[in-house]
Amino acid sequence: MKPPRGALLLLGVVLVVFAALYVLPISMTVRESFRVFQPARVGGLAGTWTLANYAVLLQPAYLDYFLDTFRISFIATLVGLVLAYPIAFYVARHRGILRTAWIALLVTMLFLGTLVRAYSIALTLGPAGFLIPIARFLGLPPNGLTLTEMVVIFGLLHMVVPMMALTLIGTIGNINPRLEQAAQSLGAPRWRAFLDITVALSTRGLLSGFLLGYALAISSFVIPLVLGRGFVLFATNLIYVRFQDTANYPGGAAIATVMLVLSFGIVYGLTHLVRRRLETT
Amino acid sequence: MLHTMNRRRLLQASALGTAGLLMPMGLSGSAAAAETLTAVTWGGPWHDGAKVQVQKFNAIKPISIVWELHQGGAIKILPKIKSTWPEVKYDLVNAWAPVWLSMIEEGWLEPLDDLPNLKQVPEKFWTRDKSGRPVTAPTDLANVFWGYRSDLVKKPIKSFRDMLDPSLKGMIMLRSPASYTGLHMVAMALEFGGSERNIEPAFDFLKELAKSGNIGRIASGDVEHINSATTGETAIGFGASTVWQKIAQAGPVEPLHKVAGSKGLKGFMYTQGWSILKGPKSALAKEFANFTLGAEQNAAYAATIAGGPTNVNAQPAPEIARFFYRPEEVDQFAYIADFAVITAELDKWSQRFEAEILPLIRRG
Numbered sequence: 001m002k003p004p005r006g007a008l009l010l011l012g013v014v015l016v017v018f019a020a021l022y023v024l025p026i027s028m029t030v031r032e033s034f035r036v037f038q039p040a041r042v043g044g045l046a047g048t049w050t051l052a053n054y055a056v057l058l059q060p061a062y063l064d065y066f067l068d069t070f071r072i073s074f075i076a077t078l079v080g081l082v083l084a085y086p087i088a089f090y091v092a093r094h095r096g097i098l099r100t101a102w103i104a105l106l107v108t109m110l111f112l113g114t115l116v117r118a119y120s121i122a123l124t125l126g127p128a129g130f131l132i133p134i135a136r137f138l139g140l141p142p143n144g145l146t147l148t149e150m151v152v153i154f155g156l157l158h159m160v161v162p163m164m165a166l167t168l169i170g171t172i173g174n175i176n177p178r179l180e181q182a183a184q185s186l187g188a189p190r191w192r193a194f195l196d197i198t199v200a201l202s203t204r205g206l207l208s209g210f211l212l213g214y215a216l217a218i219s220s221f222v223i224p225l226v227l228g229r230g231f232v233l234f235a236t237n238l239i240y241v242r243f244q245d246t247a248n249y250p251g252g253a254a255i256a257t258v259m260l261v262l263s264f265g266i267v268y269g270l271t272h273l274v275r276r277r278l279e280t281t
Numbered sequence: 282m283l284h285t286m287n288r289r290r291l292l293q294a295s296a297l298g299t300a301g302l303l304m305p306m307g308l309s310g311s312a313a314a315a316e317t318l319t320a321v322t323w324g325g326p327w328h329d330g331a332k333v334q335v336q337k338f339n340a341i342k343p344i345s346i347v348w349e350l351h352q353g354g355a356i357k358i359l360p361k362i363k364s365t366w367p368e369v370k371y372d373l374v375n376a377w378a379p380v381w382l383s384m385i386e387e388g389w390l391e392p393l394d395d396l397p398n399l400k401q402v403p404e405k406f407w408t409r410d411k412s413g414r415p416v417t418a419p420t421d422l423a424n425v426f427w428g429y430r431s432d433l434v435k436k437p438i439k440s441f442r443d444m445l446d447p448s449l450k451g452m453i454m455l456r457s458p459a460s461y462t463g464l465h466m467v468a469m470a471l472e473f474g475g476s477e478r479n480i481e482p483a484f485d486f487l488k489e490l491a492k493s494g495n496i497g498r499i500a501s502g503d504v505e506h507i508n509s510a511t512t513g514e515t516a517i518g519f520g521a522s523t524v525w526q527k528i529a530q531a532g533p534v535e536p537l538h539k540v541a542g543s544k545g546l547k548g549f550m551y552t553q554g555w556s557i558l559k560g561p562k563s564a565l566a567k568e569f570a571n572f573t574l575g576a577e578q579n580a581a582y583a584a585t586i587a588g589g590p591t592n593v594n595a596q597p598a599p600e601i602a603r604f605f606y607r608p609e610e611v612d613q614f615a616y617i618a619d620f621a622v623i624t625a626e627l628d629k630w631s632q633r634f635e636a637e638i639l640p641l642i643r644r645g
Contacts, residue, residue, distance in 0.1 A: 059636045
């Protein structure tokens with residue numbers, strides 16, 4: 001069937017906007033990553049070409065920064081999913097004032113800026129907060145890596161939980177509760193019916209929620225900056241240092257490009273993996 | 282005669298009517314006189330001090346300033362200027378040597394040799410462009426040095442080696458390499474036989490310090506340092522006189538800028554001040570910059586930001602005198618770094634810090 005002319009025109013406009021807002025800036029970033037950086041200048045030298053900005057990233061320390069970004073984000077997203085699912089389940093299956101209050105709370109959380117949330121966590125768990133005395137009491141080094149990573153994960157949860165819960169409400173809402181009741185009437189224990197019916201049928205929603213949360217966590221900049229004490233660094237923080245602290249645009253652009261490729265690979269790989277599993281089962 | 286009304290006539294009539302209404306109210310006159318400049322400075326006392334200067338300047342010539350504050354280090358203003366150049370977003374930028382060197386390299390700065398009050402500032406405080414003309418209006422003298430809160434440490438600190446003491450677990454607040462352009466590392470290099478031209482000894486010591494587990498935070502800005510030290514999270518750090526004066530309000534501060542016999546625990550002195558970007562409003566910006574260099578304004582501003590004045594006829598505030606030097610002490614304790622060298626090396630230091638030191642701090 002031939003699409004109508006109006007639809008083609010509309011699609012054309014969208015493609016132009018997409019190209020201008022996404023493809024062009026990303027292409028310029030990739031191009032910048034291959035330029036030579038001259039100290040004391042701002043940005044790369046036009047007309048130059050080098051792979052040096054990528055070669056720097058082959059050092060083991062940089063591999064660790066990338067791994068940390070993915071590892072900490074993965075933990076935060078997984079914990080976030082565990083927290084978001086019951087909230088979404090409650091909201092999807094109940095009516096009344098509490099449901100409305102939950103939705104209002106989740107939406108309000110999104111309205112709060114990341115910076116506000118990061119500093120509120122810093123106030124609660126930071127130098128003036130209550131975590132330091134607790135850590136001292138438990139014999140943990142208050143300025144140590146473990147505690148700092150925990151605080152960063154806590155900060156990321158603030159971002160990902162509302163987003164994932166709101167995504168999952170629709171998924172769970174579309175699952176007929178009678179299916180679970182039917183399984184129970186056939187003798188399945190309640191927990192088994194819940195896992196085998198409701199959770200199993202929400203797999204695609206869980207994947208969407210996970211990917212959304214994971215993307216948010218990986219690209220988070222403010223949370224590790226404010227809560228990471230300067231030694232829990234995400235790739236975004238390294239990009240910021242290159243662009244803003246030393247005006248080394250090519251170096252920052254190289255990290256950004258690597259991050260983009262890795263993120264795309266992970267998202268594509270995860271989606272492909274889950275889809276294949278769903279098809280085989 | 283037939284009168285026709287079209288869009289242009291309607292707009293003209295509206296404009297004339299509005300002007301006619303505003304004229305008797307005296308609004309059009311003041312609006313025309315108060316030209317607007319866009320200025321960038323640091324937050325806190327720097328912004329407060331600059332606002333007072335604008336108020337006083339208004340008595341001579343009405344201006345209005347749109348303020349933008351540096352986010353962390355002043356060096357972060359460079360990409361913002363670059364992004365729109367040659368369209369000028371800012372008229373005045375308060376900065377310091379490393380930032381000015383990049384601005385000079387890019388050819389952004391207006392020469393200021395025609396500012397009458399600049400003649401009252403010693404030439405050693407001037408920053409010149411490639412043709413030798415001064416391009417900055419140095420408003421204050423900063424001194425940046427290592428120091429600590431003496432109520433939070435068990436033993437007094439008299440050398441860098443003392444910072445390796447096991448009782449200082451997590452109590453040192455290190456600066457990120459770009460913060461103060463790595464002067465804290467230059468201090469370490471000097472202590473162990475190096476300098477900004479040979480930073481190797483600093484990295485050797487940083488490795489030891491990182492392994493000791495004594496580094497509790499790496500800060501990229503003054504506010505982070507002040508918050509950390511005033512709450513007692515960390516005790517030892519590297520900051521400007523302004524920072525130490527703030528921390529001193531929370532607890533006793535021991536500045537390490539006059540340590541007899543130390544080669545690295547010195548005060549790193551530099552000037553801060555206005556630079557003017559080449560643009561349509563540079564003449565007015567120059568008038569304002571010149572005003573700020575006058576002896577009276579210079580002394581008041583320096584006192585607000587806990588810095589030293591640059592005008593030879595201005596006196597420093599007594600409460601900040603302990604963070605500076607008497608004339609006879611300058612040669613012994615003050616260090617004027619070569620910022621041209623530092624600016625050229627900073628990116629390398631920053632990358633080495635990420636690759637060699639941060640992993641050790643994380644394991645420490």
